Amino acid sequence: SKVLFWFRRDLRLSGNQALEDAINNGATEALFFVCEKQWQLHNTSEIQIDLVKRRVDYLGNELAKLGIKLHVINGESFDVLPSKLEAFINEHSFTQIFANREYEINELDRDTSCASLGAQLHLYDGDVLCSPGSIVTKGGEMFKVFTPFKKAWLAQYSQYIFKISEFIRPVGESIPWQTPTLLTSNGLSDKWPVDDAVLSQVIEQFLEDKINEYSEYRDIPSIKGTSGLSPYLALGIISATDLIARIQQRIPDVLYRTKLSAFTYINELLWREFYRHLMFIFPKLCKSKNFNEKYNAVQWLDDENAYTAWCEGNTGYPIVDAAMRQLNQTGWMHNRLRMIVASFLTKHLLIDWRKGEAYFMSKLIDGDLAANNGGWQWAASTGCDAQPYFRIFNPITQSEKFDPDGTFIRKYIHELEWVPAKYIHFPHDYINAVGRQCYTAPIVEHKEARARALDAFKV
Numbered sequence: 001s002k003v004l005f006w007f008r009r010d011l012r013l014s015g016n017q018a019l020e021d022a023i024n025n026g027a028t029e030a031l032f033f034v035c036e037k038q039w040q041l042h043n044t045s046e047i048q049i050d051l052v053k054r055r056v057d058y059l060g061n062e063l064a065k066l067g068i069k070l071h072v073i074n075g076e077s078f079d080v081l082p083s084k085l086e087a088f089i090n091e092h093s094f095t096q097i098f099a100n101r102e103y104e105i106n107e108l109d110r111d112t113s114c115a116s117l118g119a120q121l122h123l124y125d126g127d128v129l130c131s132p133g134s135i136v137t138k139g140g141e142m143f144k145v146f147t148p149f150k151k152a153w154l155a156q157y158s159q160y161i162f163k164i165s166e167f168i169r170p171v172g173e174s175i176p177w178q179t180p181t182l183l184t185s186n187g188l189s190d191k192w193p194v195d196d197a198v199l200s201q202v203i204e205q206f207l208e209d210k211i212n213e214y215s216e217y218r219d220i221p222s223i224k225g226t227s228g229l230s231p232y233l234a235l236g237i238i239s240a241t242d243l244i245a246r247i248q249q250r251i252p253d254v255l256y257r258t259k260l261s262a263f264t265y266i267n268e269l270l271w272r273e274f275y276r277h278l279m280f281i282f283p284k285l286c287k288s289k290n291f292n293e294k295y296n297a298v299q300w301l302d303d304e305n306a307y308t309a310w311c312e313g314n315t316g317y318p319i320v321d322a323a324m325r326q327l328n329q330t331g332w333m334h335n336r337l338r339m340i341v342a343s344f345l346t347k348h349l350l351i352d353w354r355k356g357e358a359y360f361m362s363k364l365i366d367g368d369l370a371a372n373n374g375g376w377q378w379a380a381s382t383g384c385d386a387q388p389y390f391r392i393f394n395p396i397t398q399s400e401k402f403d404p405d406g407t408f409i410r411k412y413i414h415e416l417e418w419v420p421a422k423y424i425h426f427p428h429d430y431i432n433a434v435g436r437q438c439y440t441a442p443i444v445e446h447k448e449a450r451a452r453a454l455d456a457f458k459v
């Protein structure tokens with residue numbers, strides 16, 4: 001029997017059980033499909049595609065040192081990928097394939113098509129802390145509220161000691177590696193390291209310096225108070241299991257001490273988990289459907305100008321605009337800001353969350369269907385355990401609360417650099433009074449927009 005390992009969104013060598021088992025079963029070859037057409041269909045951002053390519057190139061090189069050959073093949077899109085895989089396994093006589101499951105509907109369909117091509121496909125749950133469907137209510141159903149989901153997970157796992165990932169051992173002599181043209185990088189993601197030694201340091205530094213103040217600073221966009229690891233988690237470069245293991249190494253009883261700042265961080269990893277389980281159990285989430293069908297009746301506005309102003313960061317609400325400019329310039333946005341801009345688009349502008357979801361996907365380096373859809377439907381109030389529709393973020397008070405001296409706003413809206421903190425959150429009266437109109441007038445008025453949203457959601 002000849003064994004192949006197939007990389008997907010599990011771009012790591014350590015803490016990858018499927019890869020370990022493949023190697024233990026004799027694998028000396030691995031495979032990655034570059035699927036530019038499919039990525040386009042999925043709205044994947046250029047910056048994320050670049051990160052994928054750089055990381056796969058890195059893996060190819062690391063694997064070569066261990067004596068494992070990585071094949072990089074043009075898979076185009078999922079409709080032709082199975083026939084390409086079939087040709088590949090026939091050519092090389094593979095009889096078994098090991099891989100990690102992806103829970104999105106197109107990916108699951110792809111796997112169904114790839115299951116009967118002549119090689120046996122062994123699928124693992126390597127992207128989650130536990131298999132979707134294994135944390136359920138007494139009645140055997142998926143939880144529809146996060147807190148009881150979390151409690152049920154803790155009941156099952158708080159005694160569990162998560163294992164720190166170990167590196168895999170060489171299978172033979174080192175072999176040469178040359179970057180295939182399919183992996184040519186355009187440098188867009190260069191600010192994000194892909195080397196495991198560097199990433200390990202980044203994680204350790206976060207655990208050493210930041211995690212104990214995470215709950216205090218995680219909501220302040222001008223401070224680097226969060227881990228910044230989302231792009232790596234989204235691509236499986238780092239696993240949530242490994243992160244929890246490293247936290248447990250420092251605080252062995254962290255899963256019992258839910259008031260600790262470090263637990264607040266784990267709590268976010270559990271939100272990630274919750275959204276993944278939901279997506280698997282409710283495939284309609286992959287089909288752009290409202291989780292809560294009650295809101296199918298909401299009449300979204302088809303306002304292209306307002307949508308463009310939002311995308312470009314020209315709404316006249318500084319915190320919203322600064323956030324959108326951060327996204328456009330860096331490919332990443334702080335979580336508090338994601339909530340503010342998503343609320344603004346869906347409530348203040350009454351624009352369909354699906355348009356925001358798609359825009360985020362096309363720009364984010366950490367774009368991830370489950371988390372992104374979860375976040376958007378949370379903000380739009382259409383989601384599972386979502387923000388109630390009548391709770392509408394006021395972008396001005398949010399700004400005063402989370403960017404009190406305007407540091408974040410000034411970083412991304414240079415035209416407001418000179419405005420005193422007192423006025424910066426909604427500077428229009430002030431800049432008019434001093435005769436320096438340097439910034440877009442607000443495209444909606446807060447109170448009116450709020451009333452309009454409440455009306456629209458009452459249906």
Ligand code: FAD
Binds near residue numbers: 271366374
């Ligand atoms: P940290 O605060 O360090 O959190 C640790 C990890 O937990 C993150 O890396 C991430 O993997 C996970 N996480 C944190 N918050 C959430 C959450 N609310 N839901 C699910 N997982 C979470 N996250 C993505 O990874 N991809 C997305 O496409 C995405 N889209 C979002 C869209 C909206 C509208 C909203 C409100 C949130 C979205 N999030 C998304 C969740 C969250 O904003 C990011 O994960 C977080 O900002 C990433 O920064 P960090 O790694 O420093 O987070």
